[in-house]
Amino acid sequence: MIRFRLPRRLPKELLSERPARAGFLTRAAGLVLIGCCVALAQAAGLLRPIDDGLARLRFDLLERPATGTMTVVEIDAASLRAADRWPWGRERFAQAIRNLQDAGAEVVALDVDFSARSSPGGDAALKAAVDRRPGEVVLPTFVQKAGEQGGLVESSPLDGLADQALLASVNVPVDADGRVRRYSLGFGGEDDFRPSIAALLADTPYGRTEDFLIDYGIRPTFGRLSFEDVRTGRFDPALVDGRRILIGATALELGDEFAAPKAGVMAGVHLHALAYESLMSGRALRPAHPLAILALACAVAFLLRPRAQFELSPMLRQHALVAAGAVGLPLMLQALAPVSLDAGAVLLAQGLCLIWTVRAELRRRAEAIVREREAALLHQAMHEPETGLPNRRALLEEIGRRMTGDRRRSVAVLAVGLDRVSVLRGAIGYGRFHEVVRQVASRIGEASGEPLVAHLSSSVLGVVISARTAEALRTRVRRVERLDPSLAIEDLPVDAFVRVGAAYRRRGETAETLLEHASIALDRARELDRRALAFHEAKVGDPSLNLALMSDMRRGLAAGELALHYQPKVHAKSGRVTGVEALVRWTHPSRGPIAPDLLISTAEETGMIRALTEWGIAQAVTDLGALGADGHDLTVAVNVSAGLLADRTFRERLTRAAAGRADRLCLEITESAIIRNPDEAMRAIAEFRAAGLKIAIDDYGTGLSSLSYLKLIEADELKLDKSLVAAVNDSARDRLILKSTVDLAHSLGMSVVAEGVETRSVLAALAAMGCDVVQGYLVSKALPIGELHAFLESRSRPARAA
Ligand code: C2E
Ligand code: CA
Ligand code: CA
Numbered sequence: 001m002i003r004f005r006l007p008r009r010l011p012k013e014l015l016s017e018r019p020a021r022a023g024f025l026t027r028a029a030g031l032v033l034i035g036c037c038v039a040l041a042q043a044a045g046l047l048r049p050i051d052d053g054l055a056r057l058r059f060d061l062l063e064r065p066a067t068g069t070m071t072v073v074e075i076d077a078a079s080l081r082a083a084d085r086w087p088w089g090r091e092r093f094a095q096a097i098r099n100l101q102d103a104g105a106e107v108v109a110l111d112v113d114f115s116a117r118s119s120p121g122g123d124a125a126l127k128a129a130v131d132r133r134p135g136e137v138v139l140p141t142f143v144q145k146a147g148e149q150g151g152l153v154e155s156s157p158l159d160g161l162a163d164q165a166l167l168a169s170v171n172v173p174v175d176a177d178g179r180v181r182r183y184s185l186g187f188g189g190e191d192d193f194r195p196s197i198a199a200l201l202a203d204t205p206y207g208r209t210e211d212f213l214i215d216y217g218i219r220p221t222f223g224r225l226s227f228e229d230v231r232t233g234r235f236d237p238a239l240v241d242g243r244r245i246l247i248g249a250t251a252l253e254l255g256d257e258f259a260a261p262k263a264g265v266m267a268g269v270h271l272h273a274l275a276y277e278s279l280m281s282g283r284a285l286r287p288a289h290p291l292a293i294l295a296l297a298c299a300v301a302f303l304l305r306p307r308a309q310f311e312l313s314p315m316l317r318q319h320a321l322v323a324a325g326a327v328g329l330p331l332m333l334q335a336l337a338p339v340s341l342d343a344g345a346v347l348l349a350q351g352l353c354l355i356w357t358v359r360a361e362l363r364r365r366a367e368a369i370v371r372e373r374e375a376a377l378l379h380q381a382m383h384e385p386e387t388g389l390p391n392r393r394a395l396l397e398e399i400g401r402r403m404t405g406d407r408r409r410s411v412a413v414l415a416v417g418l419d420r421v422s423v424l425r426g427a428i429g430y431g432r433f434h435e436v437v438r439q440v441a442s443r444i445g446e447a448s449g450e451p452l453v454a455h456l457s458s459s460v461l462g463v464v465i466s467a468r469t470a471e472a473l474r475t476r477v478r479r480v481e482r483l484d485p486s487l488a489i490e491d492l493p494v495d496a497f498v499r500v501g502a503a504y505r506r507r508g509e510t511a512e513t514l515l516e517h518a519s520i521a522l523d524r525a526r527e528l529d530r531r532a533l534a535f536h537e538a539k540v541g542d543p544s545l546n547l548a549l550m551s552d553m554r555r556g557l558a559a560g561e562l563a564l565h566y567q568p569k570v571h572a573k574s575g576r577v578t579g580v581e582a583l584v585r586w587t588h589p590s591r592g593p594i595a596p597d598l599l600i601s602t603a604e605e606t607g608m609i610r611a612l613t614e615w616g617i618a619q620a621v622t623d624l625g626a627l628g629a630d631g632h633d634l635t636v637a638v639n640v641s642a643g644l645l646a647d648r649t650f651r652e653r654l655t656r657a658a659a660g661r662a663d664r665l666c667l668e669i670t671e672s673a674i675i676r677n678p679d680e681a682m683r684a685i686a687e688f689r690a691a692g693l694k695i696a697i698d699d700y701g702t703g704l705s706s707l708s709y710l711k712l713i714e715a716d717e718l719k720l721d722k723s724l725v726a727a728v729n730d731s732a733r734d735r736l737i738l739k740s741t742v743d744l745a746h747s748l749g750m751s752v753v754a755e756g757v758e759t760r761s762v763l764a765a766l767a768a769m770g771c772d773v774v775q776g777y778l779v780s781k782a783l784p785i786g787e788l789h790a791f792l793e794s795r796s797r798p799a800r801a802a
């Protein structure tokens with residue numbers, strides 16, 4: 001089969017992927033860019049919403065109950081209403097503390113500002129309640145700005161009030177966005193250390209100041225009592241006994257509110273309570289260090305960077321996995337340990353990588369489309385649309401490559417023409433005809449061993465063959481020339497005969513001239529009805545000089561520059577000379593010897609052929625007489641061109657000129673001349689035979705005729721062409737064709753002459769096949785009459801001696 005192949009020299013930009021190094025640098029730059037983006041976003045707090053969202057999700061999923069060791073006493077709207085004013089008299093606090101202590105409260109902590117003086121009675125009552133249980137009441141302090149100039153001052157309960165009380169800070173660290181996520185264990189240094197109220201209540205070791213994250217997953221299920229109920233003694237003592245009590249404001253109008261990430265707005269006292277619960281249940285969450293998160297994000301970006309070669313779906317799967325991990329892993333971690341991992345940065349890195357990947361994929365697809373389209377255009381430029389076979393341009397490139405490749409190799413270009421195309425196309429239709437062309441191309445590919453067979457025009461294919469030796473090349477060319485014509489198109493048998501024009505590389509040709517020469521040779525083969533013809537400079541001639549040759553021929557003939565040479569024909573078995581073939585020779589005074597093929601074709605074109613042939617016959621008859629006088633009774637064969645057969649004047653003059661010698665004259669008429677105009681040829685042959693002339697069918701095997709034609713022609717001799725003869729030892733198939741031809745000719749009463757016998761082995765094979773007569777360089781080339789005489793003398797001498 002033929003492999004359709006693109007030329008190896010594709011335009012560079014189609015083939016070159018971007019250089020690997022450049023790709024590496026772009027990817028490195030991409031990674032750095034992503035790293036910077038993530039770091040910036042992290043520093044600017046842009047990731048907060050994502051982190052908050054994820055944190056809220058974790059709190060929702062990891063909910064847990066409060067410890068049940070604390071009760072919050074809420075100064076709520078009802079309590080305010082009961083007092084009728086705010087701040088109310090401190091006697092109320094004193095009463096509430098007493099009630100709580102009496103109910104068994106372990107500690108009572110107040111998140112209420114007592115830094116300013118109230119009524120002396122109120123202050124004294126409160127002090128009495130505090131002093132009643134030394135160390136069991138906690139009073140608040142808080143740090144705040146001192147006036148416009150800044151500087152921090154700590155507000156503490158007024159002097160004396162806190163002598164028997166514990167002090168704890170109720171400051172809450174508020175993040176830049178106004179939300180409370182963190183909580184501090186304490187504030188200040190060694191000298192002025194102040195624990196936070198939640199840390200104090202939770203018995204956290206003294207002196208620690210670090211922050212932690214409040215676990216908002218803890219449900220605020222600590223005990224709750226309304227201050228008014230506590231003050232008036234109407235409460236469930238179970239909520240107080242053995243518990244730690246935190247008193248603080250929850251009434252909206254008191255404004256002690258903070259924004260929390262989960263529940264929206266929260267009263268400060270509830271925040272302290274949640275911080276306390278976080279500490280008590282070991283859920284004071286430690287945040288992951290921002291640099292560690294950044295590093296993780298960078299690692300993820302590195303993992304997910306689009307490689308030089310990647311496939312989209314596995315990449316997307318990786319992305320999904322990483323996204324799930326970014327949500328799931330912190331969740332698991334937080335469930336197992338008090339650790340909070342913000343994955344916003346990781347998700348951002350992943351998202352950027354995803355954009356990057358998708359962009360890369362889109363770009364790659366766009367490039368692929370462009371590449372595909374350009375390849376299609378290139379294919380179009382290099383192929384024939386109807387058959388899909390490579391075209392002339394593709395063949396020319398291939399020829400050029402062969403010629404510039406190994407210069408010692410032999411190169412031939414063949415133009416292979418399908419015969420009787422219009423008949424064939426009319427019979428089977430255009431579509432099937434293209435199939436014929438494709439199949440023939442495939443056969444040519446097999447026969448020549450060459451993968452590229454081009455479609456040059458509707459009925460002409462081309463191939464370039466190169467081989468190490470001239471002999472190997474010749475063999476492959478011959479295989480193409482003898483292509484098996486029988487094809488099957490849609491199960492229908494179709495005979496596709498081909499003619500082959502060949503041009504062999506010599507020196508100085510370009511790809512174009514070689515292909516042109518092959519095409520000229522094909523044209524000549526068609527004109528001469530030859531199956532195959534090699535381009536031969538001398539035979540085709542220089543077109544400009546040929547014009548002059550035409551007018552010169554008449555002069556040459558008159559001036560006696562033309563001569564007949566005779567090539568002996570000998571009996572295949574005995575070697576006896578049976579006849580000679582007359583071949584014209586012209587040595588031009590300035591151009592030297594003119595090739596007979598060129599001479600004859602020129603004569604045919606100018607109409608000189610009749611004069612030339614008549615001259616030849618006259619000359620042959622004269623020479624025949626001279627030979628006969630010397631005792632060499634031979635038959636002389638004269639070649640008669642196809643065009644002359646229809647020429648009645650010629651026929652008459654010929655029969656007249658031959659009179660008396662007719663039985664010693666043989667006319668060689670080419671097989672193709674008969675096929676071109678069978679009726680005319682048959683009539684002429686009958687006329688010649690009636691006049692006693694012998695007829696030989698010349699060049700049998702060069703045309704495309706079949707054996708059946710032989711039966712129609714009454715001839716005395718069949719001359720097998722030298723191309724057929726040379727192939728006798730090539731293949732069993734060729735031998736079989738020859739043998740059956742010989743047998744058929746014999747059965748039709750013809751003797752068989754083999755032309756172009758050059759070697760003994762060919763002679764032996766022909767003799768074995770029953771071939772009667774041989775002619776060729778093995779015996780002798782065509783000789784001038786003088787030399788022929790000597791040849792005949794030398795041949796007959798031993799016979800006479802014997
Ligand atoms: P042809 O009639 O087939 O003549 C045989 C050709 O084969 C001759 O070429 C001859 O020299 C050549 N030949 C003989 N033995 C061998 C051999 O062993 N090997 C090879 N390779 N070739 C061999 P030539 O003389 O060049 O003639 C070429 C053609 O010109 C002839 O082919 C014939 O068709 C035509 N021709 C020659 N003389 C005349 C003529 O007087 N009248 C006409 N009409 N045609 C002629
Ligand atoms: Ca001949
Ligand atoms: Ca011949």
